[in-house]
Structure formats: structure tokens, C-alpha cells
Amino acid sequence: MRPSGRDLSAMRQISIEVGVTKYAEGSCLIKCGETHVLCTASVDEKVPPFLRNTGLGWVTAEYGMLPRATHTRMRREAKNGQSGRTQEIQRLIGRSLRAGVDRVALGERQIVVDCDVIQADGGTRCASVTGGWVALRLAVNSLMKAGDVISDPITDHVAAVSCGIYAGQSVLDLDYLEDSDAGTDANFVMTGQGGLIEVQGSAEGATFSRAQLDQLIDLAEAGVKELVSAQKVAVGA
Amino acid sequence: MRPSGRDLSAMRQISIEVGVTKYAEGSCLIKCGETHVLCTASVDEKVPPFLRNTGLGWVTAEYGMLPRATHTRMRREAKNGQSGRTQEIQRLIGRSLRAGVDRVALGERQIVVDCDVIQADGGTRCASVTGGWVALRLAVNSLMKAGDVISDPITDHVAAVSCGIYAGQSVLDLDYLEDSDAGTDANFVMTGQGGLIEVQGSAEGATFSRAQLDQLIDLAEAGVKELVSAQKVAVGA
Amino acid sequence: MRPSGRDLSAMRQISIEVGVTKYAEGSCLIKCGETHVLCTASVDEKVPPFLRNTGLGWVTAEYGMLPRATHTRMRREAKNGQSGRTQEIQRLIGRSLRAGVDRVALGERQIVVDCDVIQADGGTRCASVTGGWVALRLAVNSLMKAGDVISDPITDHVAAVSCGIYAGQSVLDLDYLEDSDAGTDANFVMTGQGGLIEVQGSAEGATFSRAQLDQLIDLAEAGVKELVSAQKVAVGA
Amino acid sequence: MRPSGRDLSAMRQISIEVGVTKYAEGSCLIKCGETHVLCTASVDEKVPPFLRNTGLGWVTAEYGMLPRATHTRMRREAKNGQSGRTQEIQRLIGRSLRAGVDRVALGERQIVVDCDVIQADGGTRCASVTGGWVALRLAVNSLMKAGDVISDPITDHVAAVSCGIYAGQSVLDLDYLEDSDAGTDANFVMTGQGGLIEVQGSAEGATFSRAQLDQLIDLAEAGVKELVSAQKVAVGA
């Protein structure tokens, strides 16, 4: 019934390859089916002005898409500035990752997580959160190994998945074709313990009911569990 | 227990004054407690390029804050460009209002809803959705009265309210002081029939549970009912 | 003879409501007929870089129009940047207000006067000067009451009015219809004592003579007197 | 008494050299003392969108300063965008020149007058108007010679001069040193017939009186006469 042929509750194949760039303190290439995102985490010993001399750290994210990550080429944002959609997504990624970080333990430094979409087939913001966490985890590992950070500031896994109502049915992990046609599109960011960090549900055509929202959360909980398992394998935990 | 002294499930006082500007096809000044937003709806017989010759209408929104709508003066966006937050909010308002509009019945024309915050005390995006709907309703009325639109394109009321977890308790309609200190902040956009249009919940510190999300939706449903009643009075329906 | 039906030397009805926003140190809503401008004055203890450590204060102004303040909706300047016209107007307002301020007495702090046009029917820059002075006066009052400023830095009232040559006759206080059709348009900024601060006269079609300029100044002097009276009532002086 | 040693009513030496660039339809280098402005007029057979198919022509102006036209180097506007001051000046130049043009006789075409300050010593906007008129006149001559324009669209000379109150005395044609120290600074644009096009007077410190404004206009009338004579010589009229 789904264009992808998957069961209603079936995730796409997940693959997380770490250490894909030579310079970043943490990095991975996450593939959720045909959606591929390169995530790097860069440690910066300087924090933004509003945190100077507070002893608190910061985690922020930036998001981009290569122009031909999509079916038809998009205009390059370096020439036109970041769209509202891009800004909205990178704010979500940063907020989500900070929810799993103890900023006192991190110390007064900043980690910038860059999520660049190499190929897009739906769910790029969710893949960015999930892969961004892996890059962040690895960067923090390197800080701890170097003795720059003593107590682990990472409090839990953070991962995200999209769900939606497609042809009247609640389905997990929408790809582009499904997403374009979904009546409701929802993104869920959760911790490894199952706590909710972000819930963003949007009716595209018809509204959705509380019962449907419940089904979507059920699916998301299962999906995030799989993602967290993949994160564990990737970071060797 | 709440800084505002309100009960956990008490809304702020709502007031919606219509016809506040001379030129706009629809307008209102909505006050949710100390949050005041001026909403206007402007009819434009031209649609954006992607809709030309489709026969479909469009509703879009823009959001702004006067520089001294807030405790301390903010920089004027006309000098610095719209922030990511502003863009995110206006995208939400537009998406929400479109969910209550039959774009075929509207015909190939655009209605631009401007929401300008005169004074901010929390919940400006929700007040903008609720007041924006009133302005939109009035503009559509004027189109129908003029015979430019025959069948009513407004399918239902659209209104929004914020809820949050404050000091461990689920509370309705956060003001600025409560919002600054809330553990979770959630915005709900619903129709008059109670259908969900948008659910946006964000953990600010600790994560939230499904049970807590349920409490927040209970509160929001009650709040939206009050807002819809106020809308009805305002538009004389 | 005038579209407004007013006598050649008749002003529009003036109304100045003070204290219209909760946070600003000084504020008013000034209405000159159907032109409505919200003016706020914000005290900032920091001065611009070129005044640091000089002991001198600064007064500056910013001007904006809500997109639907006008007959047809204008593009939002936050999306497109401030136009040349906007910049010219806000420079004029700031310069005019500074002419009535003793910057030594003000001390090394800045007052930013925001003038936002809610509804426009001609003469918005003049209404902004007149209303901006009221907001400034009130903000200075609050500084004096708090003991932050000892000697009153406000040296005189500052108010502005437009005049023009309409259908060959010199008329006072043009509204939009008259302004669109005027042969000459002139703005005068004066003090309560009648001193000239700014004279800006522009021929739109035919040139104007010295005799005509004299008539315009006669009208302006009378108009400014009325405005200063209204200011006095508004600030309780 | 004046830093320049000139009499109160003495102009600086005026020189207008025409045909200084190879490509422009009209051009001149105007020198008012040490203020040097290169003015070119370019004919464009296309008018701005708001004039298409109206049969009306347009004259517009752009103004710039080379970065080292001034005592200390200014930032290049090509890197930072045009300042409010620049936009204000170029709007004034365009408005002034249009006041001397019959736009029906010009026909549906545009003339762009570029005024670029090579060296600045006060009065650059006035020199730009005066020199800009010469470039415009020459460009129109070329259109008439080519038979593209039949009836002369130039209705009169347009020239401008600044006056001010320096050390309590009304003086003509301020240079930079005088301008920096003047209590009032005023610019007057007039036609060859002595009609007023623009009057812009600004108090810098103390306000000015009507009597003083009269003295300034007396001076300006004399100054503009000299400028018009120089224009006549330059264009060979």
C-alpha cells in the first residue's frame, strides 16, 4: 500500500558510518534509505557572547542541502541566503541536541554540528538529528579522551523520526513520495529513555484527531528505538 | 502558584476588537491579557507564481513585532532582516489559516494576513493565529458581500493556544513570566470542531512524557473552545 | 474647496493618548485625523560608539509603517530592507528631536524614539515628530523622577506640520488626497517658541515663489501652536 | 571672518568642463572651489515599469562618492550598500532635475544622471544638481540633434546652492570647514527664472528665524544667478 512497499510500521534501512572526514572532532554519514546526511561536530573553545564567563557550554547546529540533493536542482543558499525552512530546521536540530547535554559538564565551549544533506528522500531533519547526535557523541568522546572534559556531558541518546497519515493510515518513517502525499506529517524527537523532546505535527489537508496522534507516537517510539540501537553500534557503546 | 495567580486551567482575558483600521478588508486588535496583536487581512487579486492559472487561492501570513513591544527594545527587523524565529512563526500562521480554507472556493486570489505585535507578554504566535483568523473571516465576508466569492471558502474556525509544564504542573495559556520558566512549552492549533492542525511541543529542560502531553492537549481543547467563542462574538456569527 | 472640506487654515482633529504601551519609558498614540502613529521612547544606557566617554547623550529615531497602514498593502520592510524614503524620514525625526534637547544635561545615554504608522492618511512624518516629542518628554520625565537626570534636558517643545499649495491656494495640514494633488508640499518643524528647526519645501509640478513660501510659513506657525497646545495637555504640562 | 576668507556673499570659483567622458550622451566635470563632481547623463530607451505605455519620460539620478574624496577615507558603498544620506541626496537631485523637464516632450524614455564626487569640500549635493543639469541638457541636445526628440523638453535651468548661518551671519556657498561649524545649513534649488524648486533648511544648533531664512534666500538667489550664467557658458547657450 505504501509507495515504498514497506509495512506501515517499517523503517527504512539505517546505516551510520563514522569518521568520514579527516578534520572534524566527530563525524558520520547517516543513510536512512535514500536520504544521506553528512554530519560533523566541531569543537570551538569560544562560546557565543551571551554565554561568556558563565561556565556554561553550548551546542548549536547548522543545516544545508547541496543544490542537487533533490529531484530538481535547487538554488544554492550561499547565493540567496538561508530560507525560512532551513532556519527552522537548524533551530530544531540545535534545540533537540541541547536537550541531551549537561551544559555545566560540557564547560564553557561550543560544539557546532553541521548537517549537510548529500541526497534527500524525505526525513532530512530527522536524519540530521539522529546523525548529529552521533557526531556530537564522538566529539565529546575526543574531549574526554584529551582530558578537557571530565564528567560526561551527554545525558542520553537523542534521535528523531517522522510519521504521518498516508491514505488514511498511520505510517512510520515517510520517504519523499509518501511525505508529498501525506495528510498529516509529524516529527518526533525522543531520548533513549523514551522521553519526548519535540513533537511537531502538521495537518496538510484534513485535520487529525487525538487518536491518530497517539498512533503516530506509538510508531515513533518504536522507530526511535531502532535508531538508538543503530547509534549505539555506530559509536561502539 | 502561577506568577499570574491564575488557576492552572485559566485563560487570560480575551478581547477582540474588529474594524480597527480603515483600509484593510478585514482587521482586528486581539488582546490576550497583555499580549496585543494587530491583525489585518489584505485581498490581492494576484496569486504567487506557482499558483497562476490553477484556479486555486492562497492565504499567507507575515508576522512582526514593534521594536518596543518587549521589556527591552529589540532591533528593528526592517534594518536587520527577519530572524529565523520570525520566519518560523509566520510560516506557522499561514499554514494554520490555510487549514481552514477551501482554496477552490476562494478562487484564484491571495489573502495576506499581517500580524503585528504591539505589546508582547507571551503567546504572540497563538494570538496571531486566533486574531488572524478573525481578520481573514472579515475579509472573506467582504468578498462574498461584493459577490466576488460565491461559496464560503472558510471551512471552520482556527484558533491557537499555548500550554506548558510550569513547576511540574500542566498549565494553560502561558504569559511571558511563566513561559520563560516553563519546562515544556507547547502550541496547539485547532479547528472549531476540535480537529488538530498543529501540535508543537518542545522540552526546554527535562523531557516530557506522553501522559503530560495528554494533559496539555486537554487544556488546549478547553482553551481553544473559549477562543472560538470569542471569535464568534467578534465576527457576529 | 479642499477634498477634506476643511478651511484653508484648518488643522485636522488632533488626539494624543499617552501611556499606550506597558514597557516603554514614554509612549503615545497620536492621531492627526486618520493618520495614526504609535510613538515609543526607549532609554538605553549605552550610547553609539562615536559618543563613548564624551558625557554627551543622544536621541535617535526609527520610523516604520505597518504593511496595511495604506490604501493598498505595501511590502514589509523587514523582508526588503528600509526604503530611501523611510531612511530620509527617520533621519529627519531624529534631527528634529535633538534640536530640542540639551545633550549635556541628558548625560551619556541614548533615547531611541520609534514611530510606527498604524494608519496613514498624509503627514505621517509630521505626526511622528509631534508624537515622538511627547514620548521623549515622558521618557525624560521618568529619568528625572528616578533621579538619573537632574537638570531637564528638554529645552522646548518640538512639533511639525505640513502645508502645501493645493489648487493654487496655500493650505494647512494636508491629508493624503490633498497631498497627492498638491503643487508644492512643505514640512515645517518648529519649537514651542516658534523657532525654525527644519524647512523642507518641494515643488511637485510648478515652482513656488517666495510669497507663497511666506504664506506656507504663516500657516505652519499657526498649526504648530495648536500642536504644542495638544502636547501640553497630553504630558500634563 | 569666514575660514575661506570670502565675503559673506561670495561664491567659490565655478568651473564647468563639458564632454569629459567619451561614452555618455552628456557629461561635465563641475568644480565649485575644491568640490569636484563628475556628472554624466545616460539615455535609456526603457522607462521604469510604472511608466510603461504612458508616453511619459523619466529623469532619475544616482549619487556616489569615491572613497577618498574626503579628508579621511570612507568605506566604499559598493561593499556596504548606500547610506541613508546617499539615498536622500540622490532622491533630491532627481526630483530637482525633473522639475525642469516636460516629461511629455521627453517621450517615453529615461535619462539617468550619475553624479560622482571626485573630491569633496562641502556642497556636493548642490554641485551635483547644477552639474547634473548641464549633463542632462547636453544629453537632450543629442536626442534633439538625432531627431529622437522634437520639442525641447527642458523648460528651464535648474541649479542649487547652499547657504548657512556661520558665526551668527548669513553666508553663501559654504565649504566644508564652514559647513561643519554652521548653526544652520540650507540648500536651495531654483530655476533660471528664480522659481523655488526645493528649500531645505536645518538648524544644527540654535533654531533660525524667519528673518534669517529670508536672508538666506536672498543670498541663494544671487548665487543661483551666477551658477546659471556658468551653465549657459558651459552648454554654449
Place this chain on the structure above:
Amino acid sequence: MRPSGRDLSAMRQISIEVGVTKYAEGSCLIKCGETHVLCTASVDEKVPPFLRNTGLGWVTAEYGMLPRATHTRMRREAKNGQSGRTQEIQRLIGRSLRAGVDRVALGERQIVVDCDVIQADGGTRCASVTGGWVALRLAVNSLMKAGDVISDPITDHVAAVSCGIYAGQSVLDLDYLEDSDAGTDANFVMTGQGGLIEVQGSAEGATFSRAQLDQLIDLAEAGVKELVSAQKVAVGA
């Protein structure tokens, strides 16, 4: 003697993997040692305005670097606009590729080649030209296979390599460490037949002599031959 330990005339290891993205008409990931560039070629049936109705095609290029492609993170150009360096590089890539294309045979369509640096270790512009040609070749192949283009518009291979004077010696294919320390840095773009397309040599410290320039060209000719061989293998020619 070289930091890389390579012989003076030794290239880094070259690898060109084609078909690395799902949507682009042509794509490759080129690795020149530790410099990795993702190149895609996108066919656009619309040409830029200046070519409409000329029957001529166009090839253009855009270049970017992921923020953490480098040792320390760079600011994202989508937030700050393209630097002068970026614009210079993408102009070079476009010009170079056009030199190997018959624009009549291509027909009135545009091919946009995007070169995005995933990891940078010197020579990114040269790798972009070499890899960009492969992406272009593959995109043209797809046009020919579809019958949209009949006669092959690719007239020859185009490849580029950098050379420089390091510690007084002419060396081939500088990596980042060598480049930072080179006295002269030169980039050569050539065709498969050995014709010169671009020569760009720059003295960084001491000037260079004609004899040294000759040595650099000798090295470049050998290097380009290797690159062209790698291109042939990659495109299966």
C-alpha cells in the same frame, strides 16, 4: 623533501567514483589524495536570459565548501554570502568547462555543474575542474542517449592541476601543507590534446622567472595526462 614525501613530479593518488547521487544527470566523487569533491551536473532546459532564442547552450559552475571541510571550521557561506575567493573559483571552473564544449551542438539548454568540497587538502579548484568535467560528460551522455542531443558537444577532455615552487624547487600537485609554504602557486587547465585553457601563476613571496614558469608547465602537462587517463577510466571511454 616535500612534506608529503612525494617525488617532485609525483601526483597524489586519484580516484573518481561516478554515479554517486541518485538524481543528478551526471555525478562523481573525485579524490585527489585527501581532497574530496562531490561534482554533479544538472541539465536545465532553460538558458540564462542573454542566450534566449540564440540556439546556443551554456555551461556554468558553482563551488562551495562544507564548513568543516577544512582544518578549522569556516563560516557557512549560506549565512554570509559567497566570498570573493568562492566567486573567483566558480568563474574559473565554468570558463574552463565551456572551453571544451561546442555550444551549438549542445543546443539551447544549460548544464549547471556543482562542485562541493567535502574535504579540503589543497587543489580544490583543480579537482573541481577535473571532476566537474566527468559529471558534465556523463550528463551529456544521458542527453545523447535520450536523443535530446545528436552530435557530441564535448570537444575534448578538460582537466586541471596545480604546481608550485616549494623550497626553491618546482613541484607537481601541491597539497595544503605545501601550498601554504610555496613561493609560487600556479594552476593550469588543459585539454586532453594538451592545449592551454587557463594559466594562473601567482608569486606569494619572491617573484618567479620564465624558466621556472616553463618547469611548472612541464610538470602540469604530465599531471594533466594522468588526470585525463583517470577521467577516461571513470567515464568508460
Place this chain on the structure above:
Amino acid sequence: MRPSGRDLSAMRQISIEVGVTKYAEGSCLIKCGETHVLCTASVDEKVPPFLRNTGLGWVTAEYGMLPRATHTRMRREAKNGQSGRTQEIQRLIGRSLRAGVDRVALGERQIVVDCDVIQADGGTRCASVTGGWVALRLAVNSLMKAGDVISDPITDHVAAVSCGIYAGQSVLDLDYLEDSDAGTDANFVMTGQGGLIEVQGSAEGATFSRAQLDQLIDLAEAGVKELVSAQKVAVGA
């Protein structure tokens, strides 16, 4: 055979007038035939941030064209931002001039060389380098005369000329007509001693051979000698 009627190896007439602006520490108006560039050198006692407290000086350049320096009027860069071409040219000028400066001897100060094209007939970047050097030399002279710089930081002359392959023949010093039609266009920057600073050759249609590149360098060497002689006369050396 050349449109200009010149011999293949004939330069255009060179004229360098120094001291053309009143304020700049060094200035000249260079004319290479009908290409006229005004060059000024401004001393700034502050260096860019990356050089603070290093004791090293800096020389940088900015380039611009007046809108009507060309056959048809170009858009003013102050309104639209600097084009890629402009940025590329000013980077080249700065790099070239720095190659002739001992930055230790200059001391921790910056010299900004502005090159503004008054009239363009091909070769504007080369004229800018050649004239820019004269302005720089004069500014350094003034620093030495004032005792601010003791040891001469100018190590040699720097001058530039363009060559190209026109109608199959190598020619020196292209004007606009020749340049538009040239098969290859090359710019050479050299020192007075004949050392190469920059070589930039670009095939416009057919590629060029090493033999042709050699001919172009022969021509350039002769041309630069003439330019250096003209520089010597201009600076009185």
C-alpha cells in the same frame, strides 16, 4: 590589422598625472589610451585584525567603475553589491602590489589603494595595477618624509599589461574592441627587474599553445618596461 591600427607590439599612449586629489597621501590619474583610472593610496594606521601586534604592514586594493565608464551604462555596484568580476580584480591588484612591498619595513599600518575607472576601453585591471603602484609609491614617500617609515618598504616597481591572440597573432595591450574579439586574453604583472608576479591567461575560444604563451610573455616584458619608465617619470625617480 588591429582595429586600433597599432603595430602588433605597440602600446597605447601612457600618461600618468600625479597629485590629482587634495586629500589622499598618494594619487594619480593614469591614462592608457582611452582607459582612465583614478588611483588613490590612503594610509591607515590600523591594520586588519589578523595582523594586529605582528609588526607587519598590509597593502590592499579596492576597484570600482563609475556606472557610465562603459559604452552602455552599468548598474551601480553601491546598489547591487560588488560583482564577482570586481572582487576578482581587486584581489589581483592587492596581491600584485604586496609583491613589491617589504611588509616589515612598512611597519604595522595599512595602505588602501582605490582604483576607480572613470572611462574604460580595455585593460582596466592592468592600468589599475600600474597606476596603483604610483599612488602607493607617493604615499610611502610621504610616510618616509614624515619620518614614520625609515627604511623604504617598496622593493621594486610593479606594473601590468594585457596581451592576447587577435586574429591568430600575438598582440600587446588590447583595447576593448580587440579584447572582445581576442581568442586568448592574458594579463601579466611584473616587477621592474622583470620578475613575474602574476600570469593569467585564458582561452576564450580556441586553446593556446606554449609557443603562443611565450610570444605573449615577450610582448609583455617589452610593455612593462615602457610602463615602468612612465612610472619613473611620474614619481620623479
